[in-house]
Amino acid sequence: MYQEYQRDPNWVIDDYPNLTLEQIRERTMRKVRGTADKLLSESRSIFMLRMSVISVIDPGFWTRFGVHMGLFFGALQGQATPSQFSYWVQKGALTLKKFIGCFSMTELGHGSNVAGIETTATFDADKDQFIIHTPTLTATKWWIGGAAHSATHSAVYARLIVNGKDYGVKTFIVQLRDPETYELMAGVNIGDIGKKMGRDQIDNGWIQFTNVRIPRSNMLMKHTKVSSTGVVTEPPMAQLAYGALITGRVTMVADSANIAKKALTIALRYAAIRRQFSSGPPGTPETKLLDYPIHQHRLLPLLSQTFAMNFAARRLNDQFEQLNKQLESSKLGDDIKGVLTQLKETHATSAGLKSYCTWTTLNIIDQCRQSLGGHGYSAYTGLSTMYQDFAVHCTWEGDNTILMLQCGRYLVNAAKGFTKGATLPENLMFLNKAGTKEEWSKCTSTEPNVVCSIATLNEGWATVAASAIFRAYREFEKHLKTSNNIDEAYEKCSASRLHAARMHITAYLMHCISEAVSGGNVEQELVKPLTLMATLYGVSMAIQYSGEFLQSGYFNSAQINILRTRLDQICGEVRKVAILLVDSFGYTDYVINSPFGRYDGNIYETYYNLVTRLNPQKPIPYFETVIKPLLNRSLEFEEGPQLEIDMEK
Amino acid sequence: MYQEYQRDPNWVIDDYPNLTLEQIRERTMRKVRGTADKLLSESRSIFMLRMSVISVIDPGFWTRFGVHMGLFFGALQGQATPSQFSYWVQKGALTLKKFIGCFSMTELGHGSNVAGIETTATFDADKDQFIIHTPTLTATKWWIGGAAHSATHSAVYARLIVNGKDYGVKTFIVQLRDPETYELMAGVNIGDIGKKMGRDQIDNGWIQFTNVRIPRSNMLMKHTKVSSTGVVTEPPMAQLAYGALITGRVTMVADSANIAKKALTIALRYAAIRRQFSSGPPGTPETKLLDYPIHQHRLLPLLSQTFAMNFAARRLNDQFEQLNKQLESSKLGDDIKGVLTQLKETHATSAGLKSYCTWTTLNIIDQCRQSLGGHGYSAYTGLSTMYQDFAVHCTWEGDNTILMLQCGRYLVNAAKGFTKGATLPENLMFLNKAGTKEEWSKCTSTEPNVVCSIATLNEGWATVAASAIFRAYREFEKHLKTSNNIDEAYEKCSASRLHAARMHITAYLMHCISEAVSGGNVEQELVKPLTLMATLYGVSMAIQYSGEFLQSGYFNSAQINILRTRLDQICGEVRKVAILLVDSFGYTDYVINSPFGRYDGNIYETYYNLVTRLNPQKPIPYFETVIKPLLNRSLEFEEGPQLEIDMEK
Structure with a gap:
């Protein structure tokens, strides 16, 4: 193709x-x-x-x-x-x-x-x-x-x-x-x-x-x-029509991963070519951007987010196809309670994922653009137009904030059901660990390899998500007492509800990327790079939301410092395979459509040739009409006629 | 004008x-x-x-x-x-x-x-x-x-x-x-x-x-x-030439505040007009966007950031003018140690502020754009072009990451000097509170009015900044032992260094906005709105960086929850004066240049008139050449000539 x-x-x-x-x-x-x-x-x-x-x-x-x-x-x-x-x-x-x-x-x-x-x-x-x-x-x-x-x-x-x-x-x-x-x-x-x-x-x-x-x-x-006589018949199961709304979201989650791959291919290939400043004695060649720890910190966690979105998109797609089969095979009169539960769950997860992933990719594009320095501002290096094209994803097919709140509402409801003994759908099973007394699990190890293991991070993210969900639920219950109706109570806890959805989806992505490592059918040679990506995702996101981990008590302050040290190390390790990882996305130069993302690394010549081909030298179109009159204008102060009143003096 | x-x-x-x-x-x-x-x-x-x-x-x-x-x-x-x-x-x-x-x-x-x-x-x-x-x-x-x-x-x-x-x-x-x-x-x-x-x-x-x-x-x-015979004379005090570099940064900090004001005028005036969803019984008019708690949470903290940037810009400008006077009056041979200290401090602060404020405003513009829903994607509502114009601020006159690291390097150096007994410049006096044993101050109150007071928040931010600066310094000292040179050690601690600068500048902005409230010459009627802005800034930023407050021990988990509750309340209070606050920026409709930011609230008609005036109805230019052939193409499968080999059969 x-x-x-x-x-x-x-x-x-x-x-x-x-x-x-x-x-x-x-x-x-x-x-x-x-x-x-x-x-x-x-x-x-x-x-x-x-x-x-x-x-x-x-x-x-x-x-x-x-x-x-x-x-x-x-x-x-x-x-x-x-x-x-x-x-x-x-x-x-x-x-x-x-x-x-x-x-x-x-x-x-x-x-x-x-x-x-x-x-x-x-x-x-x-x-x-x-x-x-x-x-x-x-x-x-x-x-x-x-x-x-x-x-x-x-x-x-x-x-x-x-x-x-x-x-x-x-x-x-x-x-x-x-x-x-x-x-x-x-x-x-x-x-x-x-x-x-x-x-x-x-x-x-x-x-x-x-x-x-x-x-x-x-x-x-x-x-x-509507019949010819004007009799209106309403459908018995209006909810079943919602399935169609999900299609667009499933596509957009995959699109988020695919566009993030394109952005990172450009930024990382450029960073492996561009040299800037020399850290050695005078005369030493300048250092490659990608060898700077700060540049690794800027870009590599974004790479791990891209892998996480990639696996989340696959999982969502599988879930959606399974749901569609169930919807198609279920007939009116069947006991469709199970299907409806599944539909609601997929609806909520797809809403949360659509928002989370489109926001994440919009940020990835802009971070990649800024990482190109001044050249990121050129329309020919690909990232500014990518940003402008992608930005609408955060709004259409459901504004991200509204969709995130819908996901949060579902989660608050689930917490409510859970405290009353309801069975949880598979994606929310982790709430079971929370216990009815809301005693969160804790990481007790001080061993860096344990603290930063995928298993610990996975459990940690599930704990943080559960803690945020129950916090929103408690707030909702509190507001319910002083509200006129249930919707008002939901509005009043909307900041916590949105936050709960964000934590839940982060945990969901962590789950998906670790599943990709531990899944039975992963090729042996992929285990190491995928382990790096999963660990980097879990660690970098945990540092970003360290307040959540400290408040839930899953990690203490010393453990957060262990994560920070590990983040420095893992960035150094990922740097060695970063170019191989973006090569694995398999986009050709035509698809990348940026001189800065070229596979052969010949960025400057390609960029120069593109810019000069599209902007050939020619006379300045408004020289005679605008520039010449400006440069040759008179600067003399123009005097008016001499007044008699002054002459009389 | x-x-x-x-x-x-x-x-x-x-x-x-x-x-x-x-x-x-x-x-x-x-x-x-x-x-x-x-x-x-x-x-x-x-x-x-x-x-x-x-x-x-x-x-x-x-x-x-x-x-x-x-x-x-x-x-x-x-x-x-x-x-x-x-x-x-x-x-x-x-x-x-x-x-x-x-x-x-x-x-x-x-x-x-x-x-x-x-x-x-x-x-x-x-x-x-x-x-x-x-x-x-x-x-x-x-x-x-x-x-x-x-x-x-x-x-x-x-x-x-x-x-x-x-x-x-x-x-x-x-x-x-x-x-x-x-x-x-x-x-x-x-x-x-x-x-x-x-x-x-x-x-x-x-x-x-x-x-x-x-x-x-x-x-x-x-x-x-360079003399006519090729003798090169180097200047005795090359550092004095750096003063010129600062001018652009001082301007850009002010510009960040000014552009953020423009973006928020559009977003908040629109939010006060646009209605969406009804939370009451059927038939109730839809609710104004600005009356939704989540919309308040989206926009009002950004308004407080804008006020903080505004006062920081003024302070930086004063500091810069004072420095310039000193530079102009100092002559070669003078004891210019004091001037040089001041120059280095202004250089570092202006570098940090330029990065921090341009990043902040770029985010404010995009958040405002997204808050317009689909209309934010139109080129005529002003925010998409504002984003595209503003984005370059994060790169030119010094790439933001590099400037932020310069600020961080200065802070690490200051921490080093401080532990060795050096006197601190005024903007870093807060490090004195840290004490040589790095015992951070703590907020011990559980009284919401104390926890959320400007004084507490100010001290808290100073503590968090000091804690981040000393963490970067400790990391630098650790790396120095295993590095070939000092630059290498600085590179290795660059993530912590950047973070220290970010925390320092946040604390600096908190300081500037609270100074605006407590400063002697503030008019009485401005005290209340400015207090709201300062509190909102301190509280919302503390929640965003709750991990820092918990790790430094200034706030505990219960106090963070007090901040969250206060944030909900204060958003509700600010909502009542939000439109007055943006009116106070004093931009005319011409300057705002967006139908959505109109003072009279007549957004839809103005928007419709602008779009139809600039895009008049006319025939589709490529109908005959492209569309007609597409819609009238033959769908018959074209058969090739019949082969003898088949006829022979």
């Missing part, structure tokens, strides 16, 4: 910084055709792999294609009845024959709270139609990817109104443009949202509907149904 | 996201003339104020003008002899008459380590000239602001070579272009560095010199001198 893209003129990516918004969007659209053809000819698993490759090569294109395939087509898959689904497929929704879809959920005044959406879909029984309408400015559909230039149709989220009653937000298919001319349909008003921080490849737009009529059958009715 | 710029057509700033690199640069150059005229007509103090206003309105222009005024002209002021200085002023260096300067220090392969620069200035005694030469690709001058489009002359850093001997890096004035035509001078090769993460207003370029000859008198000789 790397070869396919590297050789395709539509997939040139190294000149992006010098293209205008319109040039970027046009080139992006040119790539749709080839990708659509692959979609039709490849197996699902190969195509999913292709999409994950694309998300590393060109995240903006991935979004543009994903809006149709992931969001619009995903809405059909998740919310259409079988006959509706086959109707839209026949209309071209899969082949992109005279059809491109977009997904109109968010509004100018409404983002995370989908239930607050203002757009209405009012049923007109006489005509068997819905009237889609944007009642206010804040109800304008906003941020709609693909709306500005691409889409013929949209899945529109709107309030279902039947006989004056509001049934909440449902999904409706609305045609936006004539596929022959791309003229807007009557009543549809669309504009371009313009420049964003990154991902200019995707043409986000705004949409206003003014009394647009659609057939009743354009409402997706897999769950809620 | 705000009015002057708001009414000047050259100073339109709200359409920046839609301009090309060339349009931005041209508009920027148009602003130079008016600013240069002000420079000639205004007092220095008023003009400095103007520059700080400009740095908030248009940071990129501030850089373009600052390259000439701050860097080039600053080099003349700091390094030219009186006759050299008046020569270049006569040539137009102050008036910009046929003269624009730039500053050529960094090279493609050499950034922070100025001593490693490769460009040579070889003395030719026969012709009384220097030959400026770029010997290698990595010696190419790189990142030179103003080189691509603006400068006629440059202050070039190059190695002074006389009779084959290398005297280290000195500064030489080299003409780059003919001011009448802007043709490059013979032997000078210049190119454009192109697109950056931000600050596209400044035309960074690269320069290669090939045996360019300049008169001997073009070497700036205030310090080192």
Whole structure:
């Protein structure tokens, strides 16, 4: 796949910084055709792999294609009845024959709270139609990817109104443009949202509907149904629809790991080439950045975070696929309590992981960028644009803070259930160790090899997570006594709740990376480097959150100092294999798309050639009109006419 | 000043996201003339104020003008002899008459380590000239602001070579272009560095010199001198030249506070308007973001950091002006030991503060951006471009990590001196409390009002800083025993050294903000809000670094929990005055340049109008060429000719 893209003129990516918004969007659209053809000819698993490759090569294109395939087509898959689904497929929704879809959920005044959406879909029984309408400015559909230039149709989220009653937000298919001319349909008003921080490849737009009529059958009715006489049937198990929300998050956890790998490949390869300052006597060659302990401290813990995210992404993916199988095989009337428990757990873990991993990677990118010194500020070294493209991950598909709080709410609930004797799901089994009296386990050793062992760190992180979860739970119980309702109590303990989720997910990552070492099928030669990564992750994160370890009592002050000493040592050990570890990610120079991440280390020449090729020497365009008048202006103070009053004097 | 710029057509700033690199640069150059005229007509103090206003309105222009005024002209002021200085002023260096300067220090392969620069200035005694030469690709001058489009002359850093001997890096004035035509001078090769993460207003370029000859008198000789016969005289007190380095840092600490104010005005005004989710019964209006405890926790501690930076900037500025007076009045032969001590202290503190404050503000901008939800990703809401413009502050004028380590080295040295009985400079007096036996002070109270008082927090932060400094010092002493030289020992303890500097500067900020409350001349009505800010700063930072407080023993676990409870309360109290606090920054809507930061709260309409004005509706430019062929392509599988071998069958 790397070869396919590297050789395709539509997939040139190294000149992006010098293209205008319109040039970027046009080139992006040119790539749709080839990708659509692959979609039709490849197996699902190969195509999913292709999409994950694309998300590393060109995240903006991935979004543009994903809006149709992931969001619009995903809405059909998740919310259409079988006959509706086959109707839209026949209309071209899969082949992109005279059809491109977009997904109109968010509004100018409404983002995370989908239930607050203002757009209405009012049923007109006489005509068997819905009237889609944007009642206010804040109800304008906003941020709609693909709306500005691409889409013929949209899945529109709107309030279902039947006989004056509001049934909440449902999904409706609305045609936006004539596929022959791309003229807007009557009543549809669309504009371009313009420049964003990154991902200019995707043409986000705004949409206003003014009394647009659609057939009743354009409402997706897999769950809620509206009959021709206006009878509304609500689904028996609304929660089962949530499964679809998780897909995006699972993808984004994997994407976080993949993009972090790209960033670290650039930063570490550069650090192995760049020399700066000499620590020996005069005349000694300058020292490589990577040989400085401080540079190791800056980058190597980030490498361990990347490995931890990598294994967490795999585990989450397995869990999600297992859940999907259960969901597909379970029928109405089955005892689906077990499935629902699993669904809630996966929902909470995926929410926490999505937030945690996207935040972690955003930080990794910026730390890597800063580690390049001044060159990190160039658009051609890859990390500034990577940051700008990646940043949106922390907001879309659920704002990170809100998702983290949802995870925290689940954890507080679990602690509550646990104290009342409920059985815990597998990922929370560690709470068992906490005991009902909340006596936390302690590390009693003073032996560095024991204190810094993966087993000790794993238990320590589980203890810290349990302690943070129970602290949030106690706070919640305290606030419940003085609150009007349960939601208010949850809001009041939100800082502790968010912190509990953060500690839980850190412990989860620690668990995943240590499982990768101890798992039965790990190749022998990988044990040592993976052990280094797991230890580095556990130690560096424990130092970062030393207050938690001291407060829970798992480690004492002397043990924290042992961790600090070990961190210095382990950074030195990892330095020796750091380049091999990033080589193991297997990205080609084309994929890395940065002179600083080149495999052959020829960074300066490549960088110079790229910059001069994209910015050829030419006359200064505004010399005659601006610079020359400035440099030749008169500095004499201009005197006005002499006044008679002065002459009379 | 705000009015002057708001009414000047050259100073339109709200359409920046839609301009090309060339349009931005041209508009920027148009602003130079008016600013240069002000420079000639205004007092220095008023003009400095103007520059700080400009740095908030248009940071990129501030850089373009600052390259000439701050860097080039600053080099003349700091390094030219009186006759050299008046020569270049006569040539137009102050008036910009046929003269624009730039500053050529960094090279493609050499950034922070100025001593490693490769460009040579070889003395030719026969012709009384220097030959400026770029010997290698990595010696190419790189990142030179103003080189691509603006400068006629440059202050070039190059190695002074006389009779084959290398005297280290000195500064030489080299003409780059003919001011009448802007043709490059013979032997000078210049190119454009192109697109950056931000600050596209400044035309960074690269320069290669090939045996360019300049008169001997073009070497700036205030310090080192070269006679016509090639006798080199080194200055007696090289350290006194460092004063100039500090100026940029002092400015950047103030700029950090000023930009943080701008970011928080946007985020907090938006949070007071935007409603999301309803916590009451159905039908209740959605809750304002700012009324959510979690949103308060996200933003209000950042507000307290901004106040702390504000007062630290003032204190640093005072200290710097005092130092400058001492430097100016001290003459060779004076006992300047006191001045040198003061210089070293200011150097270290300004280095630490520059790093700490620019990192803090970069984080504040991104947290504010994320707090806008999806709208934070739009280029028109101001925070994404603010981030991109500001990010370079963490690298230029000394990479933050390196500066932080310099500050740490100074602190380790101070601890060493202290244990040997040396007197401490004023900013380090708190180490006295540590005692030679390193017995840290403890907070013994369990009374929340005492634990969370400014006095307790101030003492606590001083204790934590002292404890971190002595830990780094002990580590340094330990490594010294196994190192080849002192530098190696410093490198080995670099993680602790950096941490010590971070704790020291946090304590310094705590000190500055509490001084602002307790200082004699604070107006009575300001005491309460400033007390809130100081307490919030001390409490929130102590929770963030709770491990330090627990390890030093200043607070115990129960006291940390008291801080947590107080943080919840104080966030609620600050919420009530949060909008008044940002109003007090006094930025007009023009300066804020974001629909989300509008004083009148009319965010949605302003945002919609701006987006639609800058992105008017128009036909899709690539519909006929790209979209139509895609939507109408044939999906039939194309069969090749039928083979005889099959027909024979």
